[in-house]
Amino acid sequence: KLVEAHGTFSTASCVRCRRMQDPNRVKRLIMEDKIPRCDCLKRGVCKPDIVFFGEDLPPEIGRAG
Helix, strand or coil: CCCCCCEEEEEEEECCCCCEECHHHHHHHHHCCCCCECCCCCCCEEEEEECCCCCCCCHHHHHCC
């Protein structure tokens, strides 16, 4: 069984509303040195669904296995 403990670049979401985002758009904007924003009312930052250095792993990772 493979557990992607640190997430995947194949999906992306808004850090505020958790709405799914186009991962290609998020990656393109990041590579253009721009901040990808969600069109939700909160205008949250969008990021790939990965765990960055210093972030906690999702709680469900402790239950996988």
